[in-house]
Amino acid sequence: xxxxxxxxxxxxSNLEALHAVIDHIDALGCREIVCLGDIVxxxxxxxACVDVTMERCGVVLRGNHDDALFRPVLDFNPVARNxxxxxRKIMKPGLVRAGKKAKRWEFxxxxxxxxxxxxxxxxxxxxNDPLKEYLLKTDLLFCREKIIEAxxxxxxxxxxxxxxxxxxxxxxxxxxxxxxxxxxxxPFESGKTIVNVGSVGQPRxxxxxxxxxxxxxxxVRYHRVDYDFRTTQSKILSNGPFDDFSADRxxxxx
Numbered sequence: 001x002x003x004x005x006x007x008x009x010x011x012x013s014n015l016e017a018l019h020a021v022i023d024h025i026d027a028l029g030c031r032e033i034v035c036l037g038d039i040v041x042x043x044x045x046x047x048a049c050v051d052v053t054m055e056r057c058g059v060v061l062r063g064n065h066d067d068a069l070f071r072p073v074l075d076f077n078p079v080a081r082n083x084x085x086x087x088r089k090i091m092k093p094g095l096v097r098a099g100k101k102a103k104r105w106e107f108x109x110x111x112x113x114x115x116x117x118x119x120x121x122x123x124x125x126x127x128n129d130p131l132k133e134y135l136l137k138t139d140l141l142f143c144r145e146k147i148i149e150a151x152x153x154x155x156x157x158x159x160x161x162x163x164x165x166x167x168x169x170x171x172x173x174x175x176x177x178x179x180x181x182x183x184x185x186x187p188f189e190s191g192k193t194i195v196n197v198g199s200v201g202q203p204r205x206x207x208x209x210x211x212x213x214x215x216x217x218x219x220v221r222y223h224r225v226d227y228d229f230r231t232t233q234s235k236i237l238s239n240g241p242f243d244d245f246s247a248d249r250x251x252x253x254x
Contacts, residue, residue, distance in 0.1 A: 006025045010038040021200050037061045064132050086239070127150045204249075208250060
């Protein structure tokens with residue numbers, strides 16, 4: 001078996017994308033899968049995605065959409081809020097015969113905010129705020145202090161998701177997009193690095209393929225995986241609470 005570790009994030013109830021990514025990870029022979037959160041939200045299959053994540057991932061962290069199941073969602077946009085309300089309605093266990101629903105519910109309720117392994121830090125969003133802060137390429141122009149602070153809080157390598165936009169921040173305050181990396185590989189340097197692993201279930205870098213990374217001996221490699229997004233779109237469009245935009249964006253990688 002390979003020594004590689006796969007890191008996934010932002011599944012967002014997209015079962016077709018999750019299955020395709022898991023199949024690809026299995027083909028690579030990775031020894032472990034780490035999930036940075038947001039298993040639910042936006043998509044039509046939250047329960048199935050939670051089941052797969054529980055079964056296959058050795059480490060699972062809490063994302064802001066997972067967290068939103070247990071609090072008011074006043075800070076979410078209407079599309080995200082409708083999806084969370086739908087997810088809560090179908091996932092929250094009743095008082096009698098809760099069974100597997102209760103297991104899923106308690107699993108999500110107790111997810112940790114971060115995971116450390118040597119000089120690696122795993123969080124959903126940012127070392128500054130593991131749950132909610134966005135680290136964006138545009139911050140290098142308009143809010144450099146945020147990136148500097150995130151790097152300061154990084155032991156050596158931090159793995160994040162949340163923005164759905166893959167790429168690497170380095171200590172020289174540059175952002176490396178996967179499309180500009182040879183074979184999608186970024187070699188770890190001596191300085192600190194923040195790796196955004198991208199999104200399995202809702203990529204937003206204008207590439208509709210699912211995205212994840214593998215940690216290799218001397219760096220990180222990005223992988224893109226085709227999946228049947230049209231099936232996911234059909235499920236979303238046939239479900240009343242969802243906005244059509246949630247389906248349309250999957251085909252455009254937005």
